[in-house]
Amino acid sequence: MTLHPGAGSTIGGMTHAQLIRIVRASAVYDLVVTSLFALPFTARWLFDALAALHDQLGLPGTTPDSGDVYAVMFANLMGGLVVVWSILRLVRPSFAAGTADIGARVFFSIGMLSALAAGASPLVAVMLVLELAWALVQGAAVAVRARQRRAGALAGVAA
Secondary structure, three states: OOOOOOOOOOOOOEHHHHHHHHHHHHHHHHHHHHHOOOHHEEEEEEEEHHHHHHHOOOOOOEEOOOOHHHHHHHHHHHHHHHHHHHHHHOOOOOOHHHHHHHHHHHHHHHHHHHHOOEEOOOOOHHHHHHHHHHHHHHHHHHHHHHHHHHHHHHHHHHO
């Protein structure tokens, strides 16, 4: 039994091309959601927009202060790294990149849970749900690939 990641090969009912599309789609989502964090002027604007939405909805908790130089700086660091990581996954999507992205999403989710526990705006919960959803989607794709690799290795040993 020969298993290879060709465009027509199936992995548990899913083609290699479908798995790559999942990695790319998560990269596009990340670009859309985090690109405004990457630059100081866009991060400040986004902080103000989130604060206005938070206030308009009458939500409890706090939002980032667009005047806090450290909050803006760390948002820029996160945004810049995620933009670069997203571009890499768009240009060179792979199962390794999908696996690493799952780990990143777990770390981001822990940070969001911590922020919510410390009194952050419930708007963070919306981002958390989407972050966990992408972790699950990519996790399922990576798990299918891992099963395929194991099956291929066992088939090679049995042959």
